[in-house]
Amino acid sequence: METLDVDAIRKDFPILKRKMNGKRLVYLDSAATSQKPIQVIKTICDYYKEQNANIHRGLYQLSADATERYVDSKRRLAKFINASEMQEIVYVRNATEAINLVAYAWGAQNVQKGDRILLTELEHHSNIVPWMELARRKGAVLEYAKMDDKVAHVDMGDFMEKIEKRPKIVAFAHMSNVLGTINNVKEMTKAAHKNGATVLVDGAQSAPHMKVDVREIDCDFFALSGHKMLAPMGIGALYGKRQILEDMEPFLTGGDMIKSVHYHSYEKNELPWKFEAGTPNVEGGLAFTAAIDYLEGLGMDKVRQHEKEVTKYAIEELGKVKGVKIYGPGMEEIERRGGVVSFSVDKVHPHDVSQILGEEGIAIRAGHHCAMPLVTERLGEAALSRFSFYIYNKSDEVDKAIRALKKVRRIFRV
Amino acid sequence: MNIYAEEIISHYEHPHNKGKIANASVDFHEYNPTCGDDITVYLDIRDGKVRDAKFDGQGCAISMASASMLTDEIKGKSMAELEKTGVKELIELIGIDPGPARLKCATLSLKAIKKALFLYQHKEVDDSTKEL
Numbered sequence: 001m002e003t004l005d006v007d008a009i010r011k012d013f014p015i016l017k018r019k020m021n022g023k024r025l026v027y028l029d030s031a032a033t034s035q036k037p038i039q040v041i042k043t044i045c046d047y048y049k050e051q052n053a054n055i056h057r058g059l060y061q062l063s064a065d066a067t068e069r070y071v072d073s074k075r076r077l078a079k080f081i082n083a084s085e086m087q088e089i090v091y092v093r094n095a096t097e098a099i100n101l102v103a104y105a106w107g108a109q110n111v112q113k114g115d116r117i118l119l120t121e122l123e124h125h126s127n128i129v130p131w132m133e134l135a136r137r138k139g140a141v142l143e144y145a146k147m148d149d150k151v152a153h154v155d156m157g158d159f160m161e162k163i164e165k166r167p168k169i170v171a172f173a174h175m176s177n178v179l180g181t182i183n184n185v186k187e188m189t190k191a192a193h194k195n196g197a198t199v200l201v202d203g204a205q206s207a208p209h210m211k212v213d214v215r216e217i218d219c220d221f222f223a224l225s226g227h228k229m230l231a232p233m234g235i236g237a238l239y240g241k242r243q244i245l246e247d248m249e250p251f252l253t254g255g256d257m258i259k260s261v262h263y264h265s266y267e268k269n270e271l272p273w274k275f276e277a278g279t280p281n282v283e284g285g286l287a288f289t290a291a292i293d294y295l296e297g298l299g300m301d302k303v304r305q306h307e308k309e310v311t312k313y314a315i316e317e318l319g320k321v322k323g324v325k326i327y328g329p330g331m332e333e334i335e336r337r338g339g340v341v342s343f344s345v346d347k348v349h350p351h352d353v354s355q356i357l358g359e360e361g362i363a364i365r366a367g368h369h370c371a372m373p374l375v376t377e378r379l380g381e382a383a384l385s386r387f388s389f390y391i392y393n394k395s396d397e398v399d400k401a402i403r404a405l406k407k408v409r410r411i412f413r414v
Numbered sequence: 415m416n417i418y419a420e421e422i423i424s425h426y427e428h429p430h431n432k433g434k435i436a437n438a439s440v441d442f443h444e445y446n447p448t449c450g451d452d453i454t455v456y457l458d459i460r461d462g463k464v465r466d467a468k469f470d471g472q473g474c475a476i477s478m479a480s481a482s483m484l485t486d487e488i489k490g491k492s493m494a495e496l497e498k499t500g501v502k503e504l505i506e507l508i509g510i511d512p513g514p515a516r517l518k519c520a521t522l523s524l525k526a527i528k529k530a531l532f533l534y535q536h537k538e539v540d541d542s543t544k545e546l
């Protein structure tokens with residue numbers, strides 16, 4: 001029994017009708033970027049056909065309307081992740097920029113020489129390099145909470161030990177894009193706060209796939225990317241608790257982030273505009289509203305339930321293919337595992353796997369998944385193959401991928 | 415578009431010249447960070463000619479098969495001949511068109527060999543390796 005009407009959903013995604021190499025596209029790379037429904041695409045077209053104007057500037061109707069709809073998209077996103085108010089939503093390009101904003105602006109004021117910064121071994125490059133740079137600028141110490149290999153989760157014992165050394169900031173993914181691991185972010189945040197740390201949750205992989213409640217998590221910052229959740233590329237958000245954002249100095253400066261400017265001084269704008277210098281991605285904001293409408297129309301609980309079912313099926317079926325090794329939390333941990341399944345095929349390089357699947361019209365990711373330390377140093381693989389699922393994927397697509405994997409094994413005679 | 419020709423697969427399964435050369439005249443390590451293909455070539459050069467060539471490393475079928483065939487090919491060749499070997503010659507040698515997405519896999523060993531020769535001759539690496 002399907003929890004979502006996937007056939008109806010698929011009709012909203014024009015790209016899924018495409019043929020690749022004469023074969024119907026099977027898109028299993030939504031962790032990299034999601035496909036877009038016609039409602040989102042139409043919002044972008046309509047905006048440029050009928051509504052385009054710069055915001056916060058014109059007194060004419062077009063500009064006023066665009067401004068109102070842009071502000072409204074923040075209200076919608078605030079509600080979507082249960083932030084208190086739209087002032088806590090800063091639009092950026094993507095999760096990477098959101099994390100950089102915090103590492104620069106918050107880091108400049110709050111991190112000093114010798115301070116500790118705590119991450120985990122499961123992070124994406126975007127949640128490593130900005131902190132590495134901050135550590136370098138400030139002479140701070142970068143630490144990683146270990147992964148417990150047996151369960152592919154953060155080793156909570158090690159995390160607690162390192163938390164007690166009172167890092168200034170702790171940053172971790174809500175969900176790993178390599179292993180699918182869903183961290184217990186609420187518990188981790190609580191422990192961090194108890195030890196005086198500020199917490200950033202990298203929600204790039206969670207916000208698209210499950211109900212997120214930033215107030216329940218109680219994190220100080222939450223980073224997400226629109227393009228992984230049906231919205232276009234180039235729009236993402238940083239959520240920050242109001243008081244923390246109020247206390248922060250601006251990141252980028254210039255037009256729009258000011259109230260007034262004099263030759264030798266300026267007055268900062270109110271939140272959230274203080275952090276949005278220059279003309280923003282208005283089209284992206286409006287399309288983000290359409291994306292949220294779409295997801296809320298489905299219901300995030302159902303989205304999660306659907307992905308859980310497809311993931312479970314994929315793990316079961318992959319497990320039956322000889323020579324395949326699956327990474328990440330096991331079946332019994334499905335509640336703490338999202339819709340990404342990384343695997344390797346014995347004696348076949350992931351690029352060859354992905355190439356052969358590609359010839360069958362099946363789009364999967366192969367590589368280090370922008371988590372080189374995790375993949376190469378902790379899992380000991382140069383690269384991995386990965387299926388990742390979303391609302392439009394069906395179990396028969398998993399079947400197709402499995403059949404193609406058998407072809408891979410035939411070609412490579414393994 | 416079958417790039418997994420019989421010859422590619424058999425060189426991948428049973429690579430020629432896999433290993434190190436002790437006391438090699440020169441060796442060079444080349445790495446493709448986007449896919450993790452990783453190769454070190456070892457050349458034994460005497461009187462301006464390649465007497466022996468080996469490679470070590472790991473990677474996809476295309477990069478490993480290409481290294482296997484190329485190390486076979488260059489044995490006995492003069493350095494001048496090697497300098498003339500480019501992408502075109504390599505594609506002819508391996509007998510498949512890897513396409514733009516996999517070209518870098520195919521050329522990794524050639525790039526390593528070219529750079530090894532520059533190193534051996536104490537020359538600056540020039541633009542000829544850029545296309546690889």
Ligand SMILES: Cc1ncc(COP(=O)(O)O)c(C=O)c1O
Nearest residue numbers: 094095096124126173177204225
């Ligand atoms: C866990 C995680 N964090 C951060 C990012 C960075 O997202 P973006 O490239 O949209 O900034 C990704 C994207 O792959 C991710 O999976």
